[in-house]
Amino acid sequence: MTVAHTNTETISTRASRGGSQKRKNLSVLGLVAPGVIGLFVSFLLPLAVMIRMSLNTNGEGGRLIQTLSAGAYADALADPFYWKVIGNTLLLGLVCGVAAVALSYPIALFLTRTTSRWKGVLMALAIAPLLTSAVARTFGWMSLLGDQGVVNAALMNSGLISAPLRLSNNMLGVAIALVEILMPYAILAMISGFGRISISLEEAAGSLGASKLQVFARVTLPLSLPGVFTGFLLVFVLAVSSFVTPKLLGGGRVFILATEVYNEATQTLNWPLASALSVILLVVFGALVAVYQRLIKRFEE
Template identity: 65%
Template sequence: MTATQTLAAARGSGPTAPAGEQEQRTRRRNRLTVLALVIPGILGLIVSFVFPLVYMIRMAFNEGAGNGIVVETFTLQTILEPLTDPYYWKVTGDTFLMGVAVGVLCILVSYPIALFLARTESKWKGLLLAVALAPLLTSAVVRTYGWMVLLGNDGLVNSTLVGLGIISAPLRLSNSMTGVIIGLVEIFMPYAILAMISGFGRISTQLEEAAGSLGANRAKVFFRITLPLSLPGVLTAFLLVFVLAISTFVTPRLLGGGVVQVLATEIYDQATGLLNWPFAAALAVILLVLFGAVIAAYQALIKKLGVS
């Protein structure tokens, strides 16, 4: 048999070659389709996020000459200035502690609600979920003003406590970090509930029933099965609330009354009040590094828990 005959026989030997070629063409077509769908999103992300982020980081290496004048240069002095100032170390520490406090309190308050909503089979489940998420329909500014009224010296909380004789003088709840934390916990609770509900799908009721049948009481079942299985959802909710809390501006400015200073308020003051854009960018870079450190810790914990 000649080479030409052999090649002809191979081409006509069966449908495997054409089928293979068809499969390859289908895969290429699918890849092109996916690429065509992804490219607009990637371009939008680059324009709306990457470019502004790069510009902000570059701005942090310039110098501010006052009155909004930016001296185009490349110096580390602008970034080193807040890192060598004890005041900004305190502001950064207060920002971090505020984020941790808001995250922990949100988890403690939202965990029972999220667990109930994830497991209930009530016909009112949809309505209850809507009620839990309803605060998201109201602006954070409006809710912050509401907390200013409630937590003021003559507000509902202090008036009630004084009227009941529990305290003799109003507590300093407004214009303080305590009031800011209270307001932020209420504002970010819906986010924590949503994050935990999505993570509670890993919890197996069969394991809890098996543990109960083996003699474990409800406390042991919760701490040894339910809580460990729900930790990924809890950590995700904490990360989300923490990031939102340390980057928020409205609530610390309004409920803090100018007394509470965090990185977001300092960035605003430097950018709009003093018109020192390089220094504001340097503070933003510090906030970005804080984000990165917490996200790295989150990834390490998730990896340690063996969650993919």
């Protein structure tokens, strides 16, 4: 009688736990479902449509021919011009990533360490440029870097140069503008990653006789590298996918994947090739993210 009663209680307890777990799973599913649906509608579905479009072919007069062909990819990868475009895109992302991280690192480290009562104000000032449209900031850089712009006028008036420097309508001007535009993103990314830096470790290294330079090189910098990699990744991705700044400040002379996708889609009406270039750009993103993940795992071991 006692054994039967005990078995009944055990079964009842298990059923109660099973019901509770089922309700918990349903609650989690209810919380996750809106995000999954939003991700599907806003990203996965357009991505699938883009990939399908890249497998079509382009007929006369921009007529779209529904088929399954890798011709657009073959055209893109067989043309030396598009290899140059891919190279320009990677170079722009690399230069902007390195420059933005190098310039933002001291600012991010200072904002992380400071105990000033003005820390909140300084943080707001660091990210304040994000409140201004990238279009407006690009036009500002056009007026600064143009042949008759502020920079060239100041250099010529001071006698340092006799002819205007070419600071616009080329890759140099685009890189300068993008570095300034993307620095706030690098600062935010590195501040979030600098939480691993332990002041006690730095103090311990200093008490053992290490100089400030040695403490920075052997303690601070290695511990801050995950944040640095995150900042670089974010700037790189935003730089290689940028369109407004290369289009306006490049003056039609800077060719990267984003501008070529726009040209193929709106001017030549070659949607399959534009989609193929978009997929190639996405592959570049994926390769960089994979490298980033390996680096993060290596430094976390």
